[in-house]
Amino acid sequence: xxxxxxxxxxxxxxxxxxxxLVYGISVMLAVMAICVIPTVKVxxxxxxxxxxxxxxxxxxxxxxxxxxxxxxxxxxxxLVIDIPESMEVIEISDxxxxxxxxxxxxxxxxxxxxxxxxxxxxxxxGIGGKLLTLTVRAKQEGVYDFIINPRSRMYENDSQAxxxxxxxxxxxxxxxxxxxxxxxxxxxxIPPESFVPVIVTIPGDQGDRFxxxxxxxxxxxxxxxxxxxxxxxxxTVSSRKKIERLPWTRAVAPHFLSGQDxxxxxxxxxxxxxxxxxxxxINPTNPPWQGSVQRYxxxxxxxxxxxxxxxxRIRIQITRSS
Amino acid sequence: MVRGVAYPGSQVxxxxxxxxxxxxxxxxxxxxxxxxxxVTQGTYTFNVWAKDINGNRSVTFPFTVHLTSGVxxxxxxIFLPPTISVNKKQxxxxxxxxxxxxxxxxxxxxxxxxSPVEIIKQxxxxxxxxxxxxxxxxxxxxxxHATKARSKKDAEISTFSQKIGFVVxxxxxxxxxxxxxxxxxxxxxASVNLVDFSILLYWYKRPLGAxxxxxxxxxSDGKIDLVDFSIMAYQWTG
Numbered sequence: 329x330x331x332x333x334x335x336x337x338x339x340x341x342x343x344x345x346x347x348x349l350v351y352g353i354s355v356m357l358a359v360m361a362i363c364v365i366p367t368v369k370v371x372x373x374x375x376x377x378x379x380x381x382x383x384x385x386x387x388x389x390x391x392x393x394x395x396x397x398x399x400x401x402x403x404x405x406x407l408v409i410d411i412p413e414s415m416e417v418i419e420i421s422d423x424x425x426x427x428x429x430x431x432x433x434x435x436x437x438x439x440x441x442x443x444x445x446x447x448x449x450x451x452x453x454g455i456g457g458k459l460l461t462l463t464v465r466a467k468q469e470g471v472y473d474f475i476i477n478p479r480s481r482m483y484e485n486d487s488q489a490x491x492x493x494x495x496x497x498x499x500x501x502x503x504x505x506x507x508x509x510x511x512x513x514x515x516x517x518i519p520p521e522s523f524v525p526v527i528v529t530i531p532g533d534q535g536d537r538f539x540x541x542x543x544x545x546x547x548x549x550x551x552x553x554x555x556x557x558x559x560x561x562x563x564t565v566s567s568r569k570k571i572e573r574l575p576w577t578r579a580v581a582p583h584f585l586s587g588q589d590x591x592x593x594x595x596x597x598x599x600x601x602x603x604x605x606x607x608x609x610i611n612p613t614n615p616p617w618q619g620s621v622q623r624y625x626x627x628x629x630x631x632x633x634x635x636x637x638x639x640x641r642i643r644i645q646i647t648r649s650s
Numbered sequence: 651m652v653r654g655v656a657y658p659g660s661q662v663x664x665x666x667x668x669x670x671x672x673x674x675x676x677x678x679x680x681x682x683x684x685x686x687x688x689v690t691q692g693t694y695t696f697n698v699w700a701k702d703i704n705g706n707r708s709v710t711f712p713f714t715v716h717l718t719s720g721v722x723x724x725x726x727x728i729f730l731p732p733t734i735s736v737n738k739k740q741x742x743x744x745x746x747x748x749x750x751x752x753x754x755x756x757x758x759x760x761x762x763x764x765s766p767v768e769i770i771k772q773x774x775x776x777x778x779x780x781x782x783x784x785x786x787x788x789x790x791x792x793x794x795h796a797t798k799a800r801s802k803k804d805a806e807i808s809t810f811s812q813k814i815g816f817v818v819x820x821x822x823x824x825x826x827x828x829x830x831x832x833x834x835x836x837x838x839x840a841s842v843n844l845v846d847f848s849i850l851l852y853w854y855k856r857p858l859g860a861x862x863x864x865x866x867x868x869x870s871d872g873k874i875d876l877v878d879f880s881i882m883a884y885q886w887t888g
Contacts, residue, residue, distance in 0.1 A: 401712060403880050403883035403884060404876050404877075404879050404880035404883055405876075406876050423692075424692050424693045425693075426693065426695055426714055428667045428668040428695055429668055429844075429847055429883075431851065431854060431876065431879055445876055445879075447847075447879050447880065447882070447883040448668075448695055448712075448883060449665065449668040449695075449697060449710070449712075449883045449886035449888070450665070450668075450695065450697035450710040450711070450712030450883070450886060451710075451712050451883070451884075452695065452712070452714055453712070453714075454714055457693075457714060458693065481876060483876065483877060483880035484880075485710075485712070485880075485883065485884050486884060487812070487813065487881070487884055488869075488881075489869065489877045489878075489880035489881050489884070518690055521667070521690065522688075523669070524669065526843075526844050526845050526848070528837070528844075528845050528848045528849060529837070530848065530849055530852045531849070531861070531863040532852060532861065533859070533861045539848065539852075541844055541845070541847070541848035541851075542844075543668075543669075543844060543847075545667050545692075547690055547691065547692025547693070548692070581848060581851065582848040582849075582851060582852055
């Protein structure tokens with residue numbers, strides 16, 4: 329029995345509004361009969377919404393998990409989720425996500441869709457694989473649906489990137505006034521995972537240019553953003569006060585370096601949604617001290633030559649006058 | 651701790667969330683064990699792949715697990731499928747084509763040929779884990795074909811190896827040994843990792859003009875989209 333057929337059976341059972349026990353049993357038997365009929369294997373993945381509650385309080389934040397279930401390895405996902413206009417997504421957490429590398433980090437567009445693309449090297453197989461956790465606030469009472477948009481795509485972990493069918497059920501939420509939602513803060517005191525950024529030569533319209541690239545995970549609240557700083561100063565990453573004084577700028581990988589001569593130390597900071605930061609450093613390939621020493625030696629030589637010339641002239645003048 | 655079987659003397663690499671963790675060499679019995687520490691509690695996607703003594707790479711064996719901090723997590727039972735290569739990318743109809751690779755010593759190898767009717771042949775790996783099967787192309791017929799293999803030892807059956815394509819035609823063309831094997835190795839450093847991902851990311855959704863690097867469009871459809879990233883993820887070495 330395929331994943332799809334199992335899911336279909338479960339869905340059908342859920343949707344039956346059975347009035348009596350006899351009728352219920354007969355429906356169940358009928359559904360079970362459908363289930364045991366051999367089905368053609370269809371490669372498919374199930375995307376599910378996993379809300380804390382299906383009835384939520386107005387203006388109260390609540391959490392919705394988005395998970396994946398796959399019976400063959402899925403290695404690339406583009407997901408487009410239609411968000412009801414009366415719902416505001418106030419936080420998107422990729423904490424503990426099975427997505428390892430983001431092609432497009434999750435973001436809400438101006439047409440009330442949440443979009444992201446990412447890859448899972450080697451692929452994901454299994455159930456309950458977390459993709460995202462959304463913190464949402466309802467702005468209006470009523471019944472609203474979160475829907476996986478048909479523009480969503482998934483690809484199998486094979487040499488041709490075979491397309492996978494996506495099976496999903498909309499999430500229906502009832503919003504009522506006066507209800508207090510469950511606790512919805514993802515606690516986190518641990519910085520993002522340690523990571524190794526790399527210097528990449530990007531061939532592009534303006535020729536080959538150096539960029540720094542980085543990617544890490546945060547297993548709790550999720551990565552919020554990255555920052556990059558370039559400096560000739562060699563600072564230990566554990567020196568929090570010193571390193572915070574660097575000229576940090578928000579960055580998205582690949583981030584082109586302003587110092588294309590590679591004489592600067594490159595610092596990368598990954599910050600999670602609760603403000604915990606992980607700092608890493610890349611050493612320069614042309615360290616600044618090399619240039620400084622050369623300049624220093626040349627300056628000293630020039631001074632010595634000038635002094636020699638002056639001294640020689642003075643000595644000649646003294647010799648002539650005597 | 652990660653334990654499993656690969657091929658005798660093969661280099662086994664472990665990736666965590668797509669990033670290289672460490673590598674080790676499998677013993678003469680193909681068994682390997684990798685120890686690592688310093689992970690926080692959470693869900694991790696690990697990948698294990700191996701390179702056999704002839705330089706051929708296995709497919710990646712992925713697994714997603716939730717690790718708990720403060721205890722020793724043991725992940726065992728990893729059974730890498732055999733490596734596979736062919737000696738000809740085109741074989742003259744009537745001539746033999748040789749399929750070979752590495753597996754667990756003395757494993758039973760099933761070699762699959764996708765002809766109009768799938769043909770399955772059996773061969774046993776030697777004590778060094780090497781296996782070879784010579785296929786008569788008369789059995790296959792003219793046209794495009796592909797082969798893949800899986801191994802069996804005791805009650806354990808591996809997943810499939812890569813699928814290798816070849817043609818039965820009117821003349822023989824030798825397969826060029828290309829241990830790089832990765833069209834997604836955009837930087838040419840014999841690895842597919844964050845460096846290549848970053849190059850592809852730069853060109854994502856950009857028009858591929860004259861300045862676009864050769865070979866960046868991995869599926870040759872004139873654009874860089876998620877399909878190209880999927881192909882890269884399949885070839886990922888970390």
